[in-house]
Amino acid sequence: MATFTATTPLFEVMRDPAGHEILAHHVPELAANPLLHTLYHYQLGLILGTEESLRNDPAKKAEILAKIEALQPSPAPDRSDRNNEPAAGYESESVERGSAQADFAAKGRKWQRYEITLQGPSHGNPFTEVTLTADFTSGGETLTVPGFYDGDGTYLVRLLVPAEGEWSFITRSNAKSLEAITGSFTAAAASPDARGVVRVADTFHFAYDDGTPYLPIGTTSYVWTHQGDAREEQTLQSLKSGPFNKMRMCVFPKSYLFNENEPGIYPYEGTLEDGFDYSRPNPVYYHHLEKRISQLEQLGIEADLILFHAYDRWGFSTMNAAADDLYVKYVTARLASHRNIWWSLANEFDLMFEKTIEDWERFAAIVQENDPNKHLLSIHNCRQMYDHSRPWVTHASIQRLDIYKTAEMTTQWRQEWQKPVVIDECAYEGNIDQGWGNITGEEMTRRFWEGAIRGGYVGHGETYVHPDDILWWAKGGKLHGTSPDRIGFLRRILEESPAGHLEPLPGHWDAPSAGIKDQYELIYFGFNQPTYRRFVMPPGIRFQIDVIDTWNMTVETLPGTFEGRFRIDLPGRQYIAVRLRVEA
Template sequence: MPTTVEQWDYIELTLEGTQAGNPFTEVTLAAEFVSDAGEQVGASGFYDGDGIYRIRFMPTVPGVWRYRTRSSDSELDGIEGAFTCLPANGDNHGPVRVRHQYHFAYADGTPYRPIGTTCYAWTHQEEELQEATLATLQDGPFNKLRMCVFPKYYQYNTNEPSYHAFEGSMEDGWDYERFNPLFFRHLERRIADLRALGIEADLILFHPYDRWGYDKMSAETDDRYLRYITARLSAYRNVWWSLANEYDLMRAKTTDDWERFAEVVTSHDPYDHLISIHNCIPFYDYTRPWITHCSVQRVDAYRTAENTDQWRQQWRKPIVIDECAYEGNIDWGWGNITGEEMVRRFWEGAVRGGYVGHGETYLHPQDILWWSKGGQLHGSSPARIGFLRTILEEGPEHGLNPLPSDWDVPRAGIEGEYYLYYFGFNQPSYRHFKLDPGVRYQVDVIDTWGMTVRTLDQTFEGNFRIDLPGKQYMAVRLIRVR
């Protein structure tokens, strides 16, 4: 084991122990970590096959840490050691947390604005396609990726995965008491790849699109799986937990099951990663205390991001519209909106104080659709979403919050300091603004589709008129001049 580790990275204890019986179910392993500053954290261990046991720990503060193991196996019990945690540097800002109620920041305080996309089953494709997905992400605007732990069986995605989570087979049956370490090692490798790109892995723990039986496991198996995956993955700083994609389509699960799952995950994750649950039609009760943010799917074919400010008031938590529909041209209405409409929904959500997610479903001769398999992006929205990301990063440090607006145009910002108006479908040739006298503003006319910012030569105060180009998808930004 190394003697030093960076803050918010992880250190791994690798131990050799018994292979007798079934170590997955018969051996317990954990360790207590204590810093020289008095911080104390318990971490669960896991069996990784071939007599190898591991405990992963993510130190949250610099300094010397000491540990001692606890195990039902005498060979693994009472092992002690120490290491030094060095301060984080570079792009390591720690795990993402909720900040200022409706927004996010990394653990070191650096603002984080989720600009997400969806590739449900990308880790279950051929290696070459997975590498292509990573290359696309490296060049793209996204800093969060929704992805399933288990493989997916659905339209355009019927191939068999390379690995399964349990020993056994479809033909002979799964041994739900024995995990397949190769499956989880592969998943970990891809989560680490995303971390290297600065991308959060929003892990979907259950989903209904299945033909292998993962969606209908027993309660005992469900809980064992959740304990195992949290032991393996909690130490990765870029992990988020999503209990389910479209929880309400998993007919075999009840609300009591989801509440129990939340308890298992949160009680076995010592680092309090972000956690939510995603709907198809009815919303989950997002006021539940374990839910850190609202992971929302559209509930109307057209009106989606326009609800963001109402949902903020209803649930008093960050609103992340992970599925607002997808840019594409398949037959389903959820997968054939235009790039213009995708970008419009992103902007509508942003000026109403939330965050919208991307997906893409353009037909492909080999059924390689980004939303499920990854690969390459073909749509027109990602570049414009990247432009919006720049606008957001130039905006208020603590995020955009909605402001009282005229009936026909939403706006966000900080009263008397910063305003962002978005005109969406409308195409005004000019606009009158009525602000307090004595405060002067720089005015930027933003073409959200053309990705241009035109700063007007003069500054303005009080009541003034701004000429606009008379086309859709324009925005105006007012920044106070000091």
């Protein structure tokens, strides 16, 4: 029996290396089509029958189909070649140990970056041939921090200082001039507005290092940092006036629907015409990325940074294992000193057919090894959920699997993984032809509320058709949808909750609720439209009640207080919530 037939979904053929090779060789325009991922669920025969270059060549179509039907399942790709070990003697014996010029400050500050700049050798390929770390010690605790090459003979070591006090450091390197350089600094207390890194708190939620609750109200703009200064500044202005405090974004550029423009800078040395050298990252590219991440931090926005994705025409998604490892280590070393980083190993990991589960586990280990501040770390799915029970996964980053049920699954996922649930893709508000990108603002807002009441966090995105293909989800710019203001209203409601976040409560079969038992309760009716509601509450506790119109963004406090069994009138509209507060 043939492994593949004309009725096999294109997705299954493309994920097989031999099948991918046949299609890329005979129908290169299909393999390079920016709409490829929208064709995956169609049958192979239908795709070949409608491909423009094959319409008048049935013989070629039959030949391609026959080659694919004759295939046997491909063995798992060999990802074992990861030899990146630098040579021991990068510099000659005549070089004086620790002779590199070193610049560093005498003072630092808790929860701010401290940087050591070293002027060292530049022969050969310092990106792959030089190792550099620094051991930072304070109060008996030592943190090992990786350094990295920044081009033009400059090396940097960066620490996000975790504590105030006296710190000392010593460098270690296979380059003699960079070895055993020592120094010290005094870290002052954190600045009044600093809160530290976001961590998991209370199992299902988040808080900054200083204990301040953090409620992720996220949005997605995958390649906003590749659109030129004018549009990137416009994106920052939109964020400044919007409700969002987390931005999902890619390191690499993207090639996909509405994403066909070339980036202004590339992440590696080389050119589009001649190819790229994956052993030589481009520091200018990362200077730009770091600038934008820092600007997000100034706005109080976490940068949920996606390391890999499949939407690629430059080869960045299909590098070999050694190049992948070098990239992950380099990016982590460069960016881990940013307070507002979250690591996302991949957007839709299961569409990156060349990579194995072992690869993703190895990437996670590299990030953990090279991030002394242990920022949040996760991975994101398309069709197949990753095992979020893995110990390195700090929180579940989810794209919904069911077309309709999205935030409703929060309850199940919390129980299954006992970790925060962040539904980064519940679909996008917009009007494109794809079902993932044409829900209404009302439905986007409903999903946010549904997820929040169930103790999770839902993410936003926007895909409204634009004459110049400037869709927020991809390129940023301006927000055009109706949900952001309502999401901002939800954020204010959540911030007013006594615990700083919502924990689900039992007791209602027909509507989710959350809060603190017999003290504070928020009930959400979603697309139901009751005109009244009966309550049975413990005697002796008097409640004030607010009727919240989540779409019109109004809060009506009912007159008087309520106790025991009672009934309240409701407006008979969708998207209503009721809030019960113990009488002050």
